[in-house]
Amino acid sequence: MNVDRTIKLKLEMSDEGKENLKQTVVLFNQVFNEVAEYGFNNHTHSKVSIHHATYKDIREQHPELPSSLVQGARDVACEALKGVKLKTCPESQPYSAIRYNKRVVTIHMQYNSATIASIHGRVNISFNIPEYYKQYLGWEIRSSTLRYDRRQDVFYLHVTLRTESPKPVGNTILGIDRGIVNVAVCSNNVFFNTSSIKNTRAKYAYLRKELQSKGTKSAKRLLKKISRKERRFVTDVNHCIAKDIVNMPFDVIALEDLTSIRVQKRKGKNFNRKLNNWSFYQLEQFIRYKAEAVAKQVVSVDPRYSSQKCSKCGHIYKGNRDGSSYRCRNCGFQIHADLNAARNIAQAGISCLSRLTVNQPNVGLKVPLDAT
Ligand SMILES: [Zn+2]
Known part of the structure; x- marks a missing residue:
């Protein structure tokens, strides 16, 4: 049996780094909305057909968003369309949390750092792992979500980790x-x-x-x-x-x-x-x-x-x-x-x-x- 855990890491970064990630999040959500609207209007949640129909245009309109994030936004939008069975058009807010798949984030738990894709290329970020989370150091990283807390002006990375249950x-x-x-x-x-x-x-x-x-x-x-x-x-x-x-x-x-x-x-x-x-x-x-x-x-x-x-x-x-x-x-x-x-x-x-x-x-x- 697999056991999954999600841990929340507070990211430490400069104001410049924050600004970069904020713009990345806003753009990701904008692309999500554009893709979701296309799927909704054309009554499809197929990743392949949506990709063929929208990818080129979106890349031309938003050349600063790395293609891996365009694909990420498309995947999430397709899943959202599927989730609501195409009955409504899913919509993201400008600062909705965004999912980073394995292609666009590398997390080095043991070095308290990660590199993630942004509109200015891949950037390094660092965090402190609370003592309590150290038990998860050897676990496999499954997915991560970048969340911006506007009230605190802080970014969090939620990382889902997996291990096989060690005992019955x-x-x-x-x-x-x-x-x-x-x-x-x-x-x-x-x-x-x-x-x-x-x-x-x-x-x-x-x-x-x-x-x-x-x-x-x-x-x-x-x-x-x-x-x-x-x-x-x-x-x-x-x-x-x-x-x-x-x-x-x-x-x-x-x-x-x-x-x-x-x-x-x-x-x-x-x-x-x-x-x-x-x-x-x-x-x-x-x-x-x-x-x-x-x-x-x-x-x-x-x-x-x-x-x-x-x-x-x-x-x-x-x-x-x-x-x-x-x-x-x-x-x-x-x-x-x-x-x-x-x-x-x-x-x-x-x-x-x-x-x-x-x-x-x-x-x-x-x-x-x-x-x-
Ligand atoms: Zn019984």
């Missing part, structure tokens, strides 16, 4: 199911819910209920104090769980995307209260920080069907799950329901991996740190 997939991805009864269940059969967590949570829940029903001033004061203590307890436990999870021998950790977990699992007031009392957002943040420190990946996966689907045969049926037990009506597989979910999350993580970009570790997590 089952060993590399750990799926985590977070839930009400068990704080976290891992696809390698580890459950995080010791009796002490359970007892402490029950104790706080009981105290809260008692104090809330009293409603006196001192009860309210005590309630505040207890809430603080409970939050500290949750934070401590989250730290421990995150540490244990990150230390497990897996390269990638797959979690459900929490922004949709709430909607999916909404089952009445009581259910929500219980869910909200545990800060799953905080646990996720801790896992992400600790994972990043040891260069492990964290991916967010779509939580749909993770609790209904059979992790063995893939059969999806709501009635397969009954509380904490899961029994597949299709293949007869029986397993703890949370463990089944964790394994589904691990499997979803595998398909997610190929689309992953590691430079955005917090993508998908738009919720404040402390949601309790």
Whole structure:
């Protein structure tokens, strides 16, 4: 199995160099639009016929754009036309990111430099590779995209790298199911819910209920104090769980995307209260920080069907799950329901991996740190 990663390199260059690349980007996008318009008007996305019809004219009109970039713009335009099935005419903005294929960019990762085609010939650019990316030095370079950030006035090169997965997939991805009864269940059969967590949570829940029903001033004061203590307890436990999870021998950790977990699992007031009392957002943040420190990946996966689907045969049926037990009506597989979910999350993580970009570790997590 191949593993692809996209890394983002900030380019360092003079104002003159920037101006050159800016003009290159604008011209590339202009050519893209011209080619796309031709294809749209003539109802074709064939690279060959579009090439024959447009190449000569474009070279004459824009002699400064290297032929390799003209071809690059044509290829991207043809793919865009194909992508919209010729129903609309694809259009680039002047500063849309442009794709550099292997012919027009040479990247020397080990020397922190690259040469790329521009309207003034091939130019050298340099960048710093963050420590975290050094693990990718030996990977094969697949493609790259030049992106201009107008707000910062900075160019970025997004480079997609590929390697063959060094280990069997089952060993590399750990799926985590977070839930009400068990704080976290891992696809390698580890459950995080010791009796002490359970007892402490029950104790706080009981105290809260008692104090809330009293409603006196001192009860309210005590309630505040207890809430603080409970939050500290949750934070401590989250730290421990995150540490244990990150230390497990897996390269990638797959979690459900929490922004949709709430909607999916909404089952009445009581259910929500219980869910909200545990800060799953905080646990996720801790896992992400600790994972990043040891260069492990964290991916967010779509939580749909993770609790209904059979992790063995893939059969999806709501009635397969009954509380904490899961029994597949299709293949007869029986397993703890949370463990089944964790394994589904691990499997979803595998398909997610190929689309992953590691430079955005917090993508998908738009919720404040402390949601309790
Ligand atoms: Zn099954």
